[in-house]
Amino acid sequence: MKTPDLDDLAAFACVAKHRSFRKAAQERGVSASALSHAMRALEQRLDLRLLNRSTRSVTPTAAGERLLARLAPALDEIHAGLDDINALRDTPSGSLRLNVPRSVAALLLTPLFARFHQAFPDVRLEVVTDDRLVDIVRDGFDAGVRYGESLAQDMVAIPLRPLPRMNVVAAPAYAERHGLPRTPGELKHHACIGRRFPSGAVYAWEFAQGGEKLSVAVDGPLLLDDEDLMVSAALDGVGLAYVYEGRVAQAVAEGRLLRALEEWHPPLESLFLYYPSGRRQPAPLRAFIDLLRQMGRA
Numbered sequence: 001m002k003t004p005d006l007d008d009l010a011a012f013a014c015v016a017k018h019r020s021f022r023k024a025a026q027e028r029g030v031s032a033s034a035l036s037h038a039m040r041a042l043e044q045r046l047d048l049r050l051l052n053r054s055t056r057s058v059t060p061t062a063a064g065e066r067l068l069a070r071l072a073p074a075l076d077e078i079h080a081g082l083d084d085i086n087a088l089r090d091t092p093s094g095s096l097r098l099n100v101p102r103s104v105a106a107l108l109l110t111p112l113f114a115r116f117h118q119a120f121p122d123v124r125l126e127v128v129t130d131d132r133l134v135d136i137v138r139d140g141f142d143a144g145v146r147y148g149e150s151l152a153q154d155m156v157a158i159p160l161r162p163l164p165r166m167n168v169v170a171a172p173a174y175a176e177r178h179g180l181p182r183t184p185g186e187l188k189h190h191a192c193i194g195r196r197f198p199s200g201a202v203y204a205w206e207f208a209q210g211g212e213k214l215s216v217a218v219d220g221p222l223l224l225d226d227e228d229l230m231v232s233a234a235l236d237g238v239g240l241a242y243v244y245e246g247r248v249a250q251a252v253a254e255g256r257l258l259r260a261l262e263e264w265h266p267p268l269e270s271l272f273l274y275y276p277s278g279r280r281q282p283a284p285l286r287a288f289i290d291l292l293r294q295m296g297r298a
Helices: 006-018 021-028 032-046 062-086 102-119 172-178 184-189 227-235 245-253 283-294
Strands: 051-053 058-060 094-100 123-129 143-147 155-160 166-170 193-195 205-209 212-216 222-224 241-244 258-260 271-276
Touching: 006 021, 006 032, 006 051, 006 062, 021 032, 058 062, 094 102, 094 283, 102 123, 102 143, 102 227, 102 245, 102 283, 123 283, 155 283, 166 172, 166 227, 166 245, 184 205, 184 212, 193 227, 193 241, 222 227, 227 241, 227 245, 241 245, 271 283
Parallel strands: 094 123, 094 143, 193 222
Antiparallel strands: 051 058, 143 271, 155 271, 166 241, 166 258, 205 212
């Protein structure tokens, strides 16, 4: 038996972890066909079948499960060792993969990109915007950003600066035809642009005034899953949109959108950058967290 290449073994571990050539290929930056070819070559070298393949799934065989159980901790130790010496460099190198909700990436992280690249030119930063709740360990991310109620207990959580408040907005043309709501209860008489989450749930608009909190299940002619589309629809007079202030501040300042229910802003939500507690913090992630703190975002 020829000794397998370490890179091929790491590729196998990635496929076995994701149970998907496509996801593993995305993480490793190669094509799924190239990864599949490499796995067949590895199996031929070992003279063992490591993966069961079907049109819908990829699963490790008994031999594959046994190999993965020994490989995973060994690969973790290798990565930790490389990261230890990476910390001795003047600037870190390598890659950093983050999973972040779309609104958070647009409003909180975008201003960091140029500064991060300037400070750490040898780090490749990848930000995947996704409003779904994902398993960052299973999906190959170094860290993620989520709201406090979504975090698992085995995660290290670093508080981030809250996002701007939510605003109810409408185009002047809509306000001329239908007026603007003065209380959340009046929303039932208005055309509201709804938001559907990746889970399938439709967002009930949340409000607070003093000690009173309430949520309103709104209705209207349009249901979307993207804030930019919601803002565009509101600008076109389709109805009321409920979006983060940072998305509409310029349009409000220019008079293209009007705010409503300004006294009913909900409390700011707790936002966290998180990563697994049992895993060594890689140097690129430490550098990113340091920059967040320097720029007042953590």
